[in-house]
Amino acid sequence: MSLDYSWQELENAIRNCTRCQLYRNRKNAVPGEGPKDAFVMFIGEAPGATEDEMGRPFVGAAGKLLTMIMENLGISRDSVYITNVVKCRPPNNREPSDEEIEKCGIYLETQIRLIKPKIIVTLGNIAGKTIFFMGKERWEGIMKMRGRVYNMKIFDLTVYVIPTIHPAAGLYNPNLKNLLIQDLKIVKECIDKMSTNPQDMTAKPKTLLSYMKK
Numbered sequence: 001m002s003l004d005y006s007w008q009e010l011e012n013a014i015r016n017c018t019r020c021q022l023y024r025n026r027k028n029a030v031p032g033e034g035p036k037d038a039f040v041m042f043i044g045e046a047p048g049a050t051e052d053e054m055g056r057p058f059v060g061a062a063g064k065l066l067t068m069i070m071e072n073l074g075i076s077r078d079s080v081y082i083t084n085v086v087k088c089r090p091p092n093n094r095e096p097s098d099e100e101i102e103k104c105g106i107y108l109e110t111q112i113r114l115i116k117p118k119i120i121v122t123l124g125n126i127a128g129k130t131i132f133f134m135g136k137e138r139w140e141g142i143m144k145m146r147g148r149v150y151n152m153k154i155f156d157l158t159v160y161v162i163p164t165i166h167p168a169a170g171l172y173n174p175n176l177k178n179l180l181i182q183d184l185k186i187v188k189e190c191i192d193k194m195s196t197n198p199q200d201m202t203a204k205p206k207t208l209l210s211y212m213k214k
């Protein structure tokens, strides 16, 4: 179910939301930021302490790592829309519960319907699982699913979904950081190929076929 809201109404609803218990401890809800007609959406798990403080997504240490890798690969952070599965910080950065994800899903679904992205990049297991659930596709865990391009229907949209690990996992683990870089290279390649023909989602770029599922 999505909301028949304008962007302003949607962001106000998120900032004042009490649909799940996470509103009790938040300083700021974090709706997301970026162009409202972005070609690419990045979706993480939940705001952390810095994001909760500032009301902006991916502005803490993990967000800075993500932004640095993106910019090094030529993906401008300003060109993508970045948000999370849940919009309020879970206490002690625990994983959001299924109930919290379900209650908050109405906002993510509305954002996806409004933005109509061509590519969705999921960051971490929770984000991947949530988007695959929306696409009615089977999710088999982040380490099995990451690093590939999946062509799927989410609501009435045909999108490429590219799961990767959460940048927080790459902060202190060079191996995971390298996996994140590898996966974001695939994102860049996908953006470049799709940019040449953004309307035609049936035209699968030849070089993507080697790691494309479905």
Ligand code: SF4
Binding pocket: 014, 017, 018, 019, 020, 021, 022, 023, 029, 086, 087, 088, 100, 103, 104
């Ligand atoms: S996490 Fe989502 S559903 Fe829960 S209070 Fe925040 S905005 Fe509302």
